[in-house]
Amino acid sequence: MATSKYEYPRLSRPEIITTLAQLQIANMIEQDFIHPNPDLIFELYTRLLLHLDFLEEENEQLDFEAVSNFDDPELHMESIRAIKLHYRIKEVLAILECPGKFTFTFTFADLLMPDTQRTEFFIGAIVNFVLYREGKLVEI
Template structure:
């Protein structure tokens, strides 16, 4: 399990972050609809590289297996998102367990907790990447120096 401590962001901080990063154009978390919150979660997972962009061909092939595919279009789209969210949120050590109801009939308080966990992981990841930046630059510089010396040795031999 991944362990990190994170502060709980306020609703205004969440909304500000979502609007600044342009993850979603609308940021109404007070009374989220199922479609809205699904879009928020999907965009956050894509933004965090936990979820690939949707592939319509996979959904179409899954619908072909059903007797009445028109009744299942929405669920076929939401089930992969649910499984990925459930796993990611459990991995992050969120105090609440993510259930399918949180995706299809969202509660504002629960949605805030889950979005908060995802955003805090993003901030934690971003902070760690900022710390690794100088190390990566140093390694790139060493690699360039190594290449230059190998070229110099090749010229001398």
């Protein structure tokens, strides 16, 4: 009996866009990857991790309690949300063994100033795992 093992083939940009639409995660166009908008990419990572149950819906009250000692805690909410998402993405990519043999790792700059190639690489890795997981769920 063969054992199943997740492998990491790179997906093309059209494959990523098609998969995101088919799974109703996001409706993207090629330009969204060619000129990635930080807000759009942030939202895409959030939706992917929510889809995989690696991220829970934000509990804003807990975040507010964490920054209640600041003069204007509401100003820090987005920063805390971004830092939490960054760490969660890094955890997920580590679970997926991505980047594995590749030379770059996910950084906070990948959220703040997304690069075309890096964004496509990391989103592709997560989308590839979504496809793998969906296939395994169908088999079960």
